[in-house]
Amino acid sequence: MPRIYLDANATTPLLPEVLEAMRPFLLEHFGNASSIHQEGQHARSAVERARASVARLLSCRPSEIVFTSGGTEGDNLAIFGSVRPGDHVITTSVEHHAVLHAVERLGDRGVDVDFLPVNRQGVVAPEDVRQALRPNTTLISVMMANNETGVLQPVKEIGQIAAEAGVRFHVDAVQAAGKLPLDVDTIGCHLLTISGHKMHAPQGTGALYVRRGTRLEPLFAGGAHERQRRAGTENVAGIVGLGKAAECALEGLGNALPEQMRVLRDRLEAALVQHAAGVNGGHAARVANTTNLCFEGLDGEALVIALDRKGLAVSSGAACSSGASEPSHVLEAMGLSTEQARSSLRFSLHRQTTEEEIAQAIELVSSQLERLRELSAVTVR
Amino acid sequence: MTNQENTIAVAMSGGVDSSTVAAMLKAEGHDLVGLTMQLWNQRRLAGKDGMPEQVQGRCCSIDDVYDARRVAEVLSIPYYVVNHQERFERDVIRPFVDEYLAGRTPIPCSLCNNHLKFDQLLMTARQIGAERIATGHYARNEYDPKRGRWILKRPADASKDQTYFLFGLTQEQLAHTLFPLGGFTKPEVRELARDYGLALANKPDSQEICFIPGGDYKRFIDAYLEEQGEAPPETAGELVTAGGEFRGKHDGVHNFTVGQRKGLGLASASALYVISIDRDTKQVTVGAEQELLRDSLRAQGLNWISIAGLIGEMRAQVKIRHRHEPAWATLRQTGVDEVEVQFDAPARAVTPGQAAVFYSADEVIGGGWIV
Numbered sequence: 001m002p003r004i005y006l007d008a009n010a011t012t013p014l015l016p017e018v019l020e021a022m023r024p025f026l027l028e029h030f031g032n033a034s035s036i037h038q039e040g041q042h043a044r045s046a047v048e049r050a051r052a053s054v055a056r057l058l059s060c061r062p063s064e065i066v067f068t069s070g071g072t073e074g075d076n077l078a079i080f081g082s083v084r085p086g087d088h089v090i091t092t093s094v095e096h097h098a099v100l101h102a103v104e105r106l107g108d109r110g111v112d113v114d115f116l117p118v119n120r121q122g123v124v125a126p127e128d129v130r131q132a133l134r135p136n137t138t139l140i141s142v143m144m145a146n147n148e149t150g151v152l153q154p155v156k157e158i159g160q161i162a163a164e165a166g167v168r169f170h171v172d173a174v175q176a177a178g179k180l181p182l183d184v185d186t187i188g189c190h191l192l193t194i195s196g197h198k199m200h201a202p203q204g205t206g207a208l209y210v211r212r213g214t215r216l217e218p219l220f221a222g223g224a225h226e227r228q229r230r231a232g233t234e235n236v237a238g239i240v241g242l243g244k245a246a247e248c249a250l251e252g253l254g255n256a257l258p259e260q261m262r263v264l265r266d267r268l269e270a271a272l273v274q275h276a277a278g279v280n281g282g283h284a285a286r287v288a289n290t291t292n293l294c295f296e297g298l299d300g301e302a303l304v305i306a307l308d309r310k311g312l313a314v315s316s317g318a319a320c321s322s323g324a325s326e327p328s329h330v331l332e333a334m335g336l337s338t339e340q341a342r343s344s345l346r347f348s349l350h351r352q353t354t355e356e357e358i359a360q361a362i363e364l365v366s367s368q369l370e371r372l373r374e375l376s377a378v379t380v381r
Numbered sequence: 382m383t384n385q386e387n388t389i390a391v392a393m394s395g396g397v398d399s400s401t402v403a404a405m406l407k408a409e410g411h412d413l414v415g416l417t418m419q420l421w422n423q424r425r426l427a428g429k430d431g432m433p434e435q436v437q438g439r440c441c442s443i444d445d446v447y448d449a450r451r452v453a454e455v456l457s458i459p460y461y462v463v464n465h466q467e468r469f470e471r472d473v474i475r476p477f478v479d480e481y482l483a484g485r486t487p488i489p490c491s492l493c494n495n496h497l498k499f500d501q502l503l504m505t506a507r508q509i510g511a512e513r514i515a516t517g518h519y520a521r522n523e524y525d526p527k528r529g530r531w532i533l534k535r536p537a538d539a540s541k542d543q544t545y546f547l548f549g550l551t552q553e554q555l556a557h558t559l560f561p562l563g564g565f566t567k568p569e570v571r572e573l574a575r576d577y578g579l580a581l582a583n584k585p586d587s588q589e590i591c592f593i594p595g596g597d598y599k600r601f602i603d604a605y606l607e608e609q610g611e612a613p614p615e616t617a618g619e620l621v622t623a624g625g626e627f628r629g630k631h632d633g634v635h636n637f638t639v640g641q642r643k644g645l646g647l648a649s650a651s652a653l654y655v656i657s658i659d660r661d662t663k664q665v666t667v668g669a670e671q672e673l674l675r676d677s678l679r680a681q682g683l684n685w686i687s688i689a690g691l692i693g694e695m696r697a698q699v700k701i702r703h704r705h706e707p708a709w710a711t712l713r714q715t716g717v718d719e720v721e722v723q724f725d726a727p728a729r730a731v732t733p734g735q736a737a738v739f740y741s742a743d744e745v746i747g748g749g750w751i752v
Contacts, residue, residue, distance in 0.1 A: 302508035305461050309414070309510050322446040324419035324464035338467070375507055 004357045004364075005313045008198070008289055008350035009147050009175060014241070015200040021244035022202070025237035033234045034225065043236045050243025054207050057246040058192065059183040061212065066229045067239050070206040071174040072098040073219070074193030077208055077230065078170040079103060079141060081216040082191070087138040088112040092124045092153070093333040095143050097318070099172055100329070103141065112136065121284035122149050122334045126157035133161075139168050144176040144187075148330045148346055149281035150290025152176075159188025168214065174198055174206075178249035178351075179258055179287040190214045196238065200351065201245035205238040252351055261349050262288035264358045268347060269293070271362040275369045280331055280344055289349040294336065298372050300343050301325050306368050312361055316345050388412045389559065390506035390514045392498060393452065393460070395445030397584050398517030400452040401570050402561045404577035406515060407456045414511055415453040415460035417446055418497060420469040421592040429604040448581055455578070461509070465501050472496035474592065478602050481635035482614055484658035485734030488546070488703075489590055495549035503557055513557045518543045521563030522555045531555035533686050533745040538566035545703050548738045548748030549684050599636055618663025620647065623656065628667055634658050637665050640673055640730030658733075674727035680737040680749030681719045687744050691720060697739040697746055699724070701731055707740050720749060 005013070025046060031039030033047045048062065055062040068074045075098040083089055083106055091103050093115045100115075107113040114132045118124050129140060140162050142153050155171050162169035170191040173182060178199035184192055191214065196205030210216055210229065222231025252258070269291040273279055277296035295303065300316035301324070307314055317325040327341035336344070347361070391403045393415045406413055423442055426432045446462055453460030473492045480487035498516060506514050519541035521534040531552050535542050550558070562570055567586075574582035589596040606613050616633040629647050631637070636644070641655040645667060654673055656666045678701070685691070691714045698707035699722050709725040722737055731751060738748035 299505070299508060301463055302505050305463070305509040308461075309459065320419070320422075320464070321443055322417070322419045322462045323450075324462040326464060372508055375504075 001311050003311045004361050006347045007313045007315050009348035011197045012200045012350045018241045018244045022237045022241040025240050046240050047234050050239045053243035053246045057250050058209050060209055064209055066208045066210055066226045068206040068208055069204050071195030074206050074208040075099045075172055076102050077219050078191040082139045082168055085110050088134045088136045089139045090114045090132045091141040092116045094118050094330045096147055099141055118333055120335050122151040122281040123284050126154050129158050130161050133165050137167050141170040143172040145287045147175045148328050149292045150286040151281040151284045155187050163188050184209055196242040199245050199249050201242040202238050205242040257351055258288040265291055265349055268358050292346045294340050294344045296343050298343050300345050310364050312364050314345055314347050388511040390414050390416050390511035392516045393417050393449040395448035397574050400579050401574045402515050402517045405561050413458040415458050417449045417462045419462050419464045426604040432604045463505055480734050484634040484660035486638040486732045487734045490546045494546050499554040515559040518560050519562055520544045520547055520560045535743045536563045541567050544745050545700055545738050616663055620665050620667050623668050639732040673730045675731040676727050677723045678731045679721050679752050681752050683718055683749040685747035687746050700738045702735050
């Protein structure tokens with residue numbers, strides 16, 4: 001049986017048309033985009049075309065796009081590039097580690113930091129953001145869609161609060177890009193991170209939107225690339241791939257692709273929730289591709305491995321450095337116990353997921369759940 | 382295709398022994414899955430209360446996981462790291478700390494075998510679709526149809542014998558476990574590892590307690606309690622002789638183990654040893670070596686392997702610590718879960734917290750914890 005991949009929030013397969021767009025820039029068009037000669041100029045124009053494509057996806061100007069190596073770099077550039085000693089930063093307790101650990105590090109360096117709680121559904125209250133504001137607040141960083149639950153944060157409302165207070169607003173939109181229409185003006189953010197490989201572009205690509213007039217301290221010392229915001233020779237092929245993937249994403253949004261994904265996701269969820277204690281964040285607004293289910297009493301890690309051996313790729317929790325999984329800080333912040341967090345599994349679909357795959361996945365998961373429940377019934381301590 | 386009945390989960394630590402087990406079973410054509418248990422985060426107590434800032438840990442270090450993963454890759458077997466840190470802390474670390482604070486000398490390896498390697502790992506193996514596990518322990522197990530029991534036996538390499546740490550294995554666990562190295566000596570295993578082309582054939586053996594790099598357990602206990610936000614219990618007290626004579630003061634009962642000679646901080650014409658530790662009075666009794674001799678001991682928390690239970694008296698050879706020549710003794714049931722071990726000749730340094738393991742020639746009869 002061919003494998004079924006339902007772990008799109010970890011990474012997505014490269015689209016064939018993305019690979020085709022990249023191929024010439026890995027082979028004959030190898031120029032450095034900063035060079036004066038023809039080879040360089042060819043690379044430069046490809047980079048700028050990609051920049052325009054990414055800008056269309058985010059409804060911004062091409063000059064506001066800074067290419068990065070991915071979501072982690074984008075988040076770090078937005079955060080470390082914005083904050084100085086003596087500042088105050090507001091973020092949430094359910095952010096991706098790229099934001100969470102960056103802000104924690106600022107905290108270690110004497111910056112005031114607040115990690116706002118979320119409700120049982122994983123949603124932060126805009127009012128809490130307002131309450132947390134201080135005279136020295138310089139940055140609010142809130143994710144758009146959560147990587148583990150798909151839950152959406154009220155970024156528009158938070159954007160308004162930030163605007164009223166005159167505070168810079170960063171949005172980690174890594175898990176939203178391609179799944180929702182994105183408009184930086186509607187959100188009202190100054191900075192917004194996307195990652196290539198979460199939207200069918202290659203790993204090691206990404207972009208940070210930087211609103212015109214937003215001063216940003218670069219992370220790297222080096223050349224004047226990316227309007228002095230990101231030193232280092234451009235990853236031309238990767239950037240071309242990201243540009244193509246952005247075009248495909250925009251096209252998919254126009255063709256109701258998220259709605260189709262939602263139908264499949266809901267079918268999977270409806271079938272599996274019968275075996276589960278509940279859907280984590282199930283009552284909140286969510287992106288169309290993600291469902292996170294708590295199979296109480298079962299070891300999520302063992303279930304992931306059992307399913308992997310049967311040909312289905314899903315995930316539980318976050319990976320620690322050894323490759324083992326750790327209980328999700330997101331689920332714990334939502335009030336789940338460590339045991340419940342360890343019993344939770346994330347299924348995330350991508351644009352190539354088919355009806356047949358969902359039907360097979362339902363069958364596979366149901367039979368493994370049944371087997372594991374029988375096992376734990378006889379081996380219970 | 383994979384068949385649960387025949388799939389074997391190999392416990393892979395990244396060391397020579399378990400890597401060789403994986404290679405052997407692969408060569409025999411078994412369907413395998415490699416598992417490494419992530420049990421402890423070596424960084425957790427780094428820098429706390431005098432613990433080394435840089436850890437060169439043995440067990441569960443990223444380097445060992447890397448080695449195990451490499452072996453699995455070379456053998457092309459599926460491989461997973463499973464996180465059992467919470468259970469390890471609950472069933473091994475916490476009891477380890479509590480035992481020392483109670484004036485006893487624990488054996489974390491036995492606890493780890495009982496709770497993690499042969500309970501949790503077997504359960505995880507079954508959950509992921511493997512009926513049996515294989516480990517790199519030096520021991521042998523076989524089913525004896527006459528007695529209708531699984532028997533645990535000493536390995537071919539007496540110097541690597543690990544049966545002392547395995548006395549807690551149940552019949553169910555023994556029935557689902559393979560010890561492929563039981564018939565080999567360590568040099569033979571290294572030779573096999575080379576034959577199988579394993580790059581780590583010359584990797585040094587691990588010696589110390591895996592979660593205490595450097596082996597300073599006192600520092601570990603202090604650092605752990607500090608991390609837990611617990612004040613170390615007040616266990617400082619007096620060093621006295623058996624006759625009750627005051628000989629000095631000590632900082633805490635967990636600094637001592639029965640039979641210990643070094644680090645007592647006492648000036649004496651003749652050598653002094655720790656004879657006994659009393660947690661309640663916080664007194665550590667010291668004395669001459671012959672005072673360490675005991676005619677008998679009591680053991681609880683029993684597990685029987687070659688027999689279903691003790692009926693009347695039984696002659697056995699008894700081992701009371703890992704590096705101890707088994708001594709002849711008579712076993713006698715003295716409670717529902719207690720036996721008395723009467724030695725033929727007095728035994729030196731009977732240490733509460735250690736295991737008493739009973740042997741009949743090469744077979745493990747069973748064992749219990751010395752109280």
